[in-house]
Amino acid sequence: MKRKHLIMACTVLVVVAGVYALGRWSAMPASPLATATGGKPAQAADAPARAAATSPVRTRKGSPLPPPTTPLGTTFADLQARANAGDADAARRLVHDLDRCNRQRAAEWNNAGTTNALLERKTEGMNAAQLRTYQALLDAMDVRQQTAGRNRELCAGVDDKMLDTLVANIAQAARLGDADARACYLGQGPLYNVRSLLEHPGVLQSYRRDASAMIESGLAAGDWRVVDLLQRAYEPGAQGLLAGMLGPDPAQHYRYLKLYRLGAEPHRASQLDRQIAAVTANLSPEQIYEADRWAQTALKDDFTGASTTATPQGWEACTF
Structure with a gap:
């Protein structure tokens, strides 16, 4: 069977989680409905997102966003400035693009070995059902390769400093009402x-x-x-x-x-x-x-x- 030259497999993102002892903070009263803080915008703790906006807002709030295929490296400063100014659409777009780029880096690193193992697998001795399954895996990886290529184009010019703003931008999008970010x-x-x-x-x-x-x-x-x-x-x-x-x-x-x-x-x-x-x-x-x-x-x-x-x-x- 002719093997396709592929480099991507299933996207795996390992999110490290832990339990932080926050008990030293005063416990929240019984009903959040009665005790919420009213959504006051964060200041010092959100400095990463605010400091990353290196240029003023060039477009009015609510104006069209850049095309989805525009590299984030070229749109980041503008999207960040618009998000900080309260543009919910820009905040949502920025979170989605940053998250894709964050996952893309991890996926390419973690899946290289898995891809090579599949491509090096011997097909001799496989029965018809096994060959169909193997071909289906290769076809799926082909689709993922195309997706990975689009992600690489999107993430061109994205550096660690930009990725470092992901959580702060999730918080900002949530403050602006995005349910997924919340x-x-x-x-x-x-x-x-x-x-x-x-x-x-x-x-x-x-x-x-x-x-x-x-x-x-x-x-x-x-x-x-x-x-x-x-x-x-x-x-x-x-x-x-x-x-x-x-x-x-x-x-x-x-x-x-x-x-x-x-x-x-x-x-x-x-x-x-x-x-x-x-x-x-x-x-x-x-x-x-x-x-x-x-x-x-x-x-x-x-x-x-x-x-x-x-x-x-x-x-x-x-x-x-």
């Missing part, structure tokens, strides 16, 4: 780029301030991803940055789990009912009544559609 920032925050976190540890304080406002805006927007993140973060024993900030709270865990259950698809109802039964065993009747009443009101006022449609099992917070 889910990512709440779910992983500065941990999404650990190298940048080590260089700019002040972003942890920015996360604590911004996360409260993003929780409020996400609930007001009926974002089921925020509900799922909250019910998991409040669960005793939960790990992650959001859990570390909020602290364990069985009553709050039940509140958001109950709301999540009210919007769940039928095929996940029984599993969620078992979770709810386990949680309510440790709550007082008053806590259960109050949480049930809150969940019913929130569902009626702010939420539509099925919660588990937006958050299928195994869903990732950062999927740009």
Whole structure:
């Protein structure tokens, strides 16, 4: 069989996560709806994104963005300036392009060995079914090679300093109302780029301030991803940055789990009912009544559609 010359395989991005002891910070009050900070723009902690804007805004807010194939190296300064000035479309585009370039570097490095192993595999002795499978793998890699080529063109001129602004730009896009950025920032925050976190540890304080406002805006927007993140973060024993900030709270865990259950698809109802039964065993009747009443009101006022449609099992917070 003629082998195609390919260099890309499946994209694998290993996101390093850890648990930071944020318990020394004062615990967040019971309901984020009542205690959010109102979304005050970050200042010192967001210096990487703001300092990266090396030129003034050349286009008006809301004006057309550069074509999608324009190399980020040539558009970065303008997109950054527009994002800092409050242009939500520019902020969203900047996050998506930076994330693609960040993943592209890791993918090319990690997949070179996998690609070579597949291309060097001997086809002699394979039966018809195995040969079809092998050809399908080669065809899939061919498609990925074309995608990788487009990503290399997009990422021309992108340096480490630009990539270092990814988390700060995710935060900015989330502040401007982008739901994908909000889910990512709440779910992983500065941990999404650990190298940048080590260089700019002040972003942890920015996360604590911004996360409260993003929780409020996400609930007001009926974002089921925020509900799922909250019910998991409040669960005793939960790990992650959001859990570390909020602290364990069985009553709050039940509140958001109950709301999540009210919007769940039928095929996940029984599993969620078992979770709810386990949680309510440790709550007082008053806590259960109050949480049930809150969940019913929130569902009626702010939420539509099925919660588990937006958050299928195994869903990732950062999927740009």
